[in-house]
Structure formats: structure tokens, C-alpha cells
Amino acid sequence: MVTQTLSSYITASSYEKIGEKAIYEAKRSLLNWLGVAIGGSQHESVKKVLAVSQVIGSSPQASVLGRTEKVDMLFAALLNGLSSHVDDFDDTLLETVLHPSAPVYPAVLSFAEYQKKSGKDVLEAFIVGTEAAARVALSVYPSHYWKGWHITGSVGGIGAAAAISTMMRLNVEETLFAIGIAATDPTGLREMFGTMTKPYHPGKAAMNGMLAALMAAQGFTSSTKSLEAERGFVKALSNEESFEMITKKWGETYEIEKNSYKPFASGVVTHPAIDGIISIQKKYQLLPQQVEWIEITGHPLVEELTGKKIITTGLEGKFSVYHCVAAAFFQLKAGIHEFTDDCVNDSCIKGLREKVRLVINETYREDQAQVKVKLYDGREYIHTVDHAIGSQQNPMTDQQLQDKFIDVTGSIINTEKKRRLIDLIAHLDEVDDLAEFFALCCPVFTENHS
Template identity: 55%
Template sequence: METKRDSKTEMVTKALVQHLSNTRYEELPREAIEEAKRSLLNWLGVAIGAAGHPSMDIVLRLARMVGGKEQVTVLGRGIKTDLLFAALLNGMSSHIYDFDDTLLETVLHPSAPIYPAILSYAEHRGLTGRDVLFAFVLGCEVAARTALCLYPSHYWRGWHITGTAGTIGAAAAVAKLQGLDEERYSYALGIAATEPTGLREMFGSMTKPLHPGKAAMNGLMAALLAGWGFTSSAQALEAKRGFARVLADDPKLHLIHEGWGESWEIMKNSYKPFASGIVTHPAIDGAIRLRNLHGIQPNRIERIELEVHPLVVELTGKIDPQTGLEGKFSVYHCTAVALLDGKAGVKQFTDERVKDEQVVSLRKKIRVKVERKLQEDQVLIRVTLKDGAVIEEFVEHAIGSIYVPMTNRQLEEKFIDVTADVLSSEKQQRLIDLVWRFDQLEELHSFFALCH
């Protein structure tokens, strides 16, 4: 039975649009703007770093075939394409390494679908850095609240929540930049709501990064169409056959708009120190700790046992990955390379590394057990050596979580590491400096000129 709070008569879309329309930049806490900068630096680095991936070449081939105008920048490529394909490509590249940010409560990656849509529109319209950051905080808020409304049934059904909730967030952000009236703002959300994208079946393939890219593209298109008067339902989120009720078993619609402005979801954003699925990070963290503390040699290991949260097996249970992308969704591979290399960066998830004989041999010694009492960012890792000795490590909170957050300096080091094959050291430092004062930028041409 539906609760009164979630009744079909509640005007959720209208309430959200009113909040978005009435929120001013000056009302945001300074901390939210600073977190938006951290999100931008992290997102920008992984987007530029993965811009040369073969999947990008395939989508660029399509963009050229359909003849898109040279309007806005494709990060890391030194070329331009039309607004929609740029949003698609920049959203894709930022998720290829699976190294982008995460709101852990729903496993939503907020920057990958939202920043590409905002930056495409901002570059085209000549907006400011302050405009971009303001729109991102609001877009992140909408995407995060939408995800909370849908979670967990939506995710367990098999939807990729970054693609679905991210589309709504991207549309909300661009509509704010356009200054749409409330009627057209609701149309933007309605158009976006009819375009959910992303199935979890695609994890480990080129299609997974396509999800946030398509979300960015769809959200941008929704806002542009609405701005020209393209109509949609005014109750797209809450209607009986609307977004939330179709995509989730038990949508908590009140979470989309209640308590607006009391806190900001961007403040919960977390950043990955490792280039793999977020739920593998506790195991990686624990394996690196054991390696550093005990100097474990692989040939001395008899077996490795992991006790993990159920979501780890659900999302990253690939026992025998065959490609680098599949390796990102294998807690077995992640643990093995962490023990062998003491890291889990981009180079640990190449096709060659996944097929390395030593890695494969160590993966076969790993056993994973679900322990429902554990939290998502916890793990117990136990290594039994051939001489019978047993050493173990319990990770209470993995590095990169909101409890053990990455520092600004660590984010800078990550940016430098992931962009090293694309940008000169001079460009790297100039971009870092620009991001930290992004709210002061009156034009973005100099920023985009450095992004390749």
C-alpha cells in the first residue's frame, strides 16, 4: 500500500523545480563550492587521461559520420565536436578508468554525467567558472536525491544508477544555467525522466562508460529542448507511470525535495585512490597494508581469504577476468595486483596485466566469503602462508571513503599521474591552479585550451 507521503497527488516535480529555481549561489555554503572544485579536478584528470581509449575512437567516428559541428572541446583530444557528442565523449572518458568520484550510499558517480553536460553548455555560451560550479552543486544534489529515492530496488533490478539518476541531475544543472521558468524547467526534468540509460549487465565492457556519457548527452538535450518549448509531463518523477514508480519497487519520493538546502549531498562525495569498482577498494587497501607491513612474497602464499559485504560479490565477482575492463570488476584481480604491485592504478588494469601468469596464479588462490555484518567499505583479509603462518588485516574504512578522504594534495598527485601521457607538466600545473580558483574565472577559453 502506498504511503500518504508517496501518494500520486504529491507534486514532487513541481516542488523540486521550485527549489531549483529559487536557490541562489550566495545560499550555498563555501564548503560545497570547494567540494565542487575537488570533484572537478578529480573528474577532469580521469577524463583527460582516458581520452585516447579505443572506445573513444569508435564514438568519434560516429560523431564525424553524422557531421557534428565543431562547437565545444573533447577533453584530451585537441579537437571539437557538437555539444551533444562532446557531452557523450567527455562523460565516457571520465568513466573508462572507473576512477571517478562516488556517493557511496547509492554507488552513484555524480561528476561523469553532470560535468560534461554543464561544460558543453558553458563553453558554447561563454559562461563563467562560478556558473559551472553552481550548476554542478545543484545537479549533484538532484542526482543524489533521485538516487536515494530509487535505491536499493532500482539498483538490484539491474539499472546503472549513474545513468538513470545522472540524466535527471544533468538536465537540472543545464536548465539552471539556462534560467528556465518553472514550467519549462519541469519539462526539462520530464524529458530527461523518459530517457533512463544503463544496465549493470554491461559492467566490464565498453558500454559501461557509455552510460554516464549518454546520461550527460540526454540531460543536456532535455534541457535544450525544454528551453525551446518542447513539452513533457509536469509530474514526470512522481506519476503512477512516471520515472520513480516504473524504475523502482518502493520509491521514496519525499527524499527528492524535502529538507532542500539544509545540507548538500556534494559534501558526501568521495574520490577513488584505485582505478576499479569502488567496492573493491577495501580489499585493495587491506592487501597493500599486508604487503607493506609483512613484505609478503607471492611464492610463499598458500591461500587468501576475503570476508566482504554482499555487494562486493554482486558487483565484482568475476573470478577469471579476461580484459582490463573486466579486471576492474574482479575483486580477485584487484586483490592479486595489490599484493603483487602495491598499487591499483591504471596500469594494473590493462589486458596484459590481467593475463599475466603471476597474476592469474595468485588470483586462483583467493576465496571470497560474504559477511553480511560488514559495511561496504570494510573487509577482513586473511593470508595463509605455506609454512602455516596466518596474517590478517581488518579494514574499518578504506582510503578514499568519506571517513578517510583523499586530501587536496593527493587529488593533485592523482591528476598528475592519470594525465601524464597526455599533458605536459606545465599544463598539468596550470590546470590544477585554474581549478582551485575556478569560481574566479570570468571566461573558460584558457581552461579548455589547456585540456589537451
Template identity: 35%
Template sequence: MTQSLSLELAHFIERTTWSDIPAHVRHEAHRALVNYFAVSLAGCSDPDVAKAATLFARFNAGGAAHIIGRAEVMDMLNAASLNAMSANVFDYDDTHIPTILHPTAPVAAALFALAETQPVSGEQLLLAFVLGVEVECRIAMAISPEHYRRGWHITSTCGVFGAAAAIGKVLGLDAGQLVGAFGNASAQASGLVETLGSAAKSMGVGNAARNGLLSALLAQDGFVGPDQPLEGERGFLKVFGEQPRFDEVSVGLGERWALMANTYKPYPCGVVLNPVIQACLELARDRTWGLDDIQRIELTGHPLLRQRTDRPDIRFGRQSQVSAQHAVAVSLATGMAGLAEFSDAAVSDQRLRGLYERVHFVDDADYSVESAQVRITFNSGSVLTRTVDVSLGSLDAPLSDHFLEDKLRDLSDYGRSGCEPQPLIDALWALEQATDAGALMRLASL
């Protein structure tokens, strides 16, 4: 272990310039932001987001930070939290492989909130975004998979460091101040996997954005934490990890980039359900059988599939987004897997619920989280099987730029945001040349 790990990471953030970022990483940053605004526009009118916005307004300190898809204008801390919540609330946001961290929401929400309160160019924001994602994902890699397995919600716990790093970069903090921002972030890192399927899960992601922003602002004013917030004997990595791999944080900085291990979802569910849904949609295509003909549905996949999605006793749409039982039933029954298929109404459909008990899991560690097999046994004794080795949206089958643009258009309509999608899409692809990055928020709000 390098004793100055936190400082080494801080020095990397301080010295890295836009010219150091390869062209393919720059492009991926744009793609991540297109997806971010898409999922935020979908979540903007969610009832739980609306409840949070109403409550936050009571504590609004004033300011000019907009809420994506909404009319409210708030201070940047509240805006950062709400926008991160909107991006995460439908489990439709991006996913870093293999940590299963959703990297964009905490970092982008914090950055755009700041960009509405001080001059920030598109290039500045993009550079800070790339670095923030790098920080949170490297920290996550150092403690994965044990961290998530122990019940920590990795987007919330590690996302706060990414947001702090990104904001620190825009503020021009030096390496010492950045270590201070990491220390402040370490005091606010929290989030539990137990919250999956509830609004509290997205509150943790909102806190990561808000508290990361706060951590950097405090460090700018000389409010700092410990000298070794990451690697210290009681620092984040040792407390939140079992046998942390410190090299994951420091080795290859500036050579391999976390954004290139980022993926985008074609379906609004936990990422481990993507291959299952794809297989079910393929099986449902041109089907000649009925749901009552099914005796047993067997899902073979990575153990994480069962651990995170074996949820037959769900009651709400939000819970269905992490329920294999519902994902299988609705995909087979309707041949679709959009947000409407994971709503409260879909969960209350007794025809679908009748299939839940017929779903069974087979753990196979040889499967990646991006692969699965669905095997249907019918009352007649016949069997249909579909194996997905590489699911749509995975690293080996990435969504196209055009797909992400259509996702933004579709989700803007779904969220009833009133936002005009095309000007926002055009501005996102042109962000590198923009002199005012905060202008995008005005395009994305009412």
C-alpha cells in the same frame, strides 16, 4: 508523497543562488571538478574512447566544444558524451555514498560543453554543477539500493536528470520548463549493471550527459514531457524503484547537500574494492613470503563486494577494474594498484591469474562498503589478516586537495594528453572568479 514532487524540485533549482551554497559545499564542487579533469585526462586516449571519437566525428554537427585531452572539436552533444565517457572509462571517477552513483561525469561534461557555446561564468557553472549533483543523487537515494540491485546502472539512469537540471539552471529555465526537462530526461533514462567491465558501461554515462543536455535544450523550446515525470503512477521513481522513498527527493533541500557525501578514488576500481586493495597493499609491504606460499585468500565484506566483483573469468583490463580476484592478486604481487596494474598486460600475467582461484568471499552485512578484511592462509598453516575499517578515499578518510592535484598530474601523464597540468589546476581552484568557464576546456585539450 507530495503530488507535486517534480515541481517542488524544479522550484528549488529555479530559486537557488550561489549565495545559498555554503562555503564547504562550494569547495567540494572545486574538488569534484579537479578529480573530473584528472580521470578524463587519463581516459582521453583509451582505445574505446578513440573509437567513439572517430565514429562521432562522422555525425559532428560542427561547433566549438573541445574534447578533454584530445584535438577534436565537436558539437556540444557529441562533446558532452565523449567527455563523460572519458571520465568514466577507467572507473576512477567519484562516488556518492551510499548510492554508488558517479555524479560528476554526466553533469560536468554537459555543463562544460554548453559553456563553450554561450557565455557562462565560473560562478554560474559551479552553481549549476552543485544543483545537478543534488538532483541526481536525491533521485538515486529515493530508489536505492533496490534500483542498483535490480541491475540498473544508477549513474546512467539518474545522471541524465542531474545533467538536465544543471543545464536548465544555466539556461535560466523556470520551474515549469525544468519539469519539462525532467520529463524529457525520464524518456531517456537507461543503463544496465550487466555492462560493467565493458565499454558499453561508459557509453551509458555518455548518454546521460548528452541526453540531459538535450532534455533541457528541448524544454527551453517548449518540447516537454509529463507533468509528474518523477512521482507519476508510471513515472521514473515508481517504475525504476520498488518502494520509492519520495522524501529523499524533497526533505532537507538547501540544508543537506549531496556533494558532502561524495568521495574520490585512490585506485581505478569499483569503490567496493578500495578497502580490499588497501588491505592487500598493507599486507604486501615488506613481505617475506611468495605467491606460491598462499593457500587461500578470504575476503570478508559487505555483500555488494561479492555481488559486484566476484569475477574470476576476466580477459581484459577493463574487466579487471571490477574483479576482486585480479585486484587482490596484483596488489599482493606488486604492492601497487595504479592504472598499469589493471591493464590488458596485467590480466594476461599467468603468475597473477594463478591466484584468482584461491580468492573466496564471506558476506557480512555488518560491514560497510568502505570496509573489508583480507585473511591469507599459507601452506605452512600460518595466517595473516588485515582489516580496513575506513578505506582511504571514503567519507571518513577523504583524499586531500593535494592528493587530488597529484592525481591530475599523474593521470595527465598516463593518458599522454599533452595537457599542461598546473595551469589547469590553478584555473580549477580559481573557477569561481572566472568570467569564461569554457576557457578551462581549452586548457585541457590539445
């Protein structure tokens, strides 16, 4: 009865039942997600998928955020999910390393634009969809992830289906079928990390989830036990059977309240190491020729997810803790520029990269690391990061998120639009017509610029 119970909880949810803390964090999540979506909108991978939509003849129903084009709702969900994850700068629920916004907000906003939904509709659907995705993630983590599934893609479709079911006010049976349709279509292999296919995962999850809800609304059926059955989602894709995590204490607190935001444009498990090397460099201003070696001690996922030593592209660099530390040593940051092809192939950074070594400590948390720098003259400098900046225990402030939004959107939208979007999102629950929101996401340059 797990899927049935989850469906009944989803359909019983309402904006009025959601606490202020969850609504506040949903707004912060939107600001962060929208910034990276607009910032990633000009990436080559987005252009390639957009070209596919044009070959197919996609109807202009919803915006590709940060671009002038409109496509159908499904392709808009795919493209906006892709663009928001392409720079690996989006949010994370660290307990399962799920990126909650990338598969859910693209579906919600694409549907909201075409169906003329309100700001409250958007926030409610996002919170409910994220809750569903996060709880399913908790039921299959960690074995699901270690088997090779990219959890953002695999459970994200279920979250998107729950979100769109909420917006469509589907009944319990229809929501049950929407979850089942999404559950049968998991997306994402970790083998794809460092390629264009990695950010495709949340986009495809958003697309799958929306399609699942639309099909369920037409009476398309699925198993009524898609999550808990012997050959259902949880048992087929993991060694866990933590079914209680899916429904336990639903509505008492919300998983979105635990969301964390990235100050660095790389795999989240690299952030403690980046934080540590920047702290050392700010204090001592070391030169690369002084350094004999740099030792990073961290959680096992640092090696599992970001252990790439031989890299040639910026996308690969995001999954190389060696590059992350070397680039941050020189630049005192790890933003979008530090993960370009040029930066990855810079001779000075490549040279320092070879001096970085990794030590795994299974007692460390994902947001914890120790950075030790040994100089040729015998001096050693050590910095321990207990909670990396951006983690739940050391969160980015509202001002830092606003500054990030302004920075990552670059020249795609102008300063006036940026300031207006920041204000609009802060008061999104008061907005009945989202037309201005989508207009503000449209770029200031012509299509030829991109």
C-alpha cells in the same frame, strides 16, 4: 507535486545561497573528474564514438578534453562522460554508489564552453545538478540498483537536465519538462559492466540531460509528475517510494559534500580489499609461492558487482575483486596499469587470483573489509579496513588529489599545463572567461600521436 517542488527548488537556487563546503567539494570533484577524463581520452572506446560523430558531421562547438578535436555540445557531453568513466577512476557517493561527476560535469562544461559561461556558472550548475541526481538516486536505491540499473546512467540524465536548466535560467515549468524528458530516457544496465558500454552510460546520461533542457527551452512538454506518478520514474524503476528524499531539507546541506574519490582504478566496492592487501604486503613483503589462500570478507555488493572470476580484459579486471587483490599483492597499487589486458593475463597474477576467495558479511559496509592471508607454513596475517582510503570517513587530501591528477593525465598534457589547471580550478569562482581552462586541456601532441 514532487517533480513540481523539485523544479521550483532548482530554479530558486543561486550561487550565493550555496555554502563554502559544497563549493570546495565541487572544485575537488572537478579536479578529480577532469584528470580521469583527460587520462581516458585516448581510450579505444572514445576513438570509436568520436568516429561516429565525424560520420554524422558534428559541428565544432565544444572540446573533447584531452584531445584536439571539437564536436557539437551533445557529442562533447557524451565523449567527455565516456572518457571520464572508462578507467573507473572517478568519484562516488557511497550511499547509493552513484558516480556524480561523470554525467553532470560533461554536460555543464560542454554547454559552458559554447555559451561562454563563467566559473561560478559551472560550479553552481554542477552542485544543483548533482543534488538533483543524488536525491533521485536516494529515492530509488537500493531496489533500483538490484534490479539491474546502473544508477549513474539512470539518474544522471536528470542531474544533467537540472544542471543545464540552471545554466539556461529556465523557469519552473521549463525545468519541470526538462526533468520529465530526462526521466523518460534512463540509461544503463549493470549487465554492461566490464565492457565499453559501461562508461557509455554516464556519457549518454550527460547527452540526454542536456538535450532534455534544450528541448524544454523550446517549449517541448512532458508529464508534470514524471517522478512521482504511478507510471513515473520512481515506481516504474524501483520498489521504493521514498519521495521525501527528493525534496526534504533542500538547500540545508548538499550531497556533493559527501563525495569520495578513488585511489584505485576499479569498482569502488573492491577498494577496502585492495587497501587491506596492500597494507599486509607493505608490512610483510610476502612471496606468492608462500601463499596458500587469501580470504576477503566484504559487503554483498562486492560479489554482486565485482565477482567476476573468469576474465581476459582489463575492463573485466576492474570488476573482479580476485584480480584487484592479486594485482595489488604484486604491485602495491591498483592504478591504470593494473587493469590493462597484459596485466590481467599475466601468468603470475592469474596464478595468485585462483587463491583468492570471497566471504560475504551482510553487516559490513561498502567501505569495509577484512583481508586474511594464510601461508603454507601455517602463519596467518589479518588486516581489517574499517573505512577504505578515499571514503568519506578516510578522504583523500587535496595533495593526494593533485598528485592523482598529475599522474592520470600522464603525457597528454605537460607539467606546466597540469599545474596551471590545478591553480585555475582552485580559483574557478573567480574566473569569468573559461577559454584558458579549455586551452589547457588540449594535448601537447599532434592528433597522429593518439
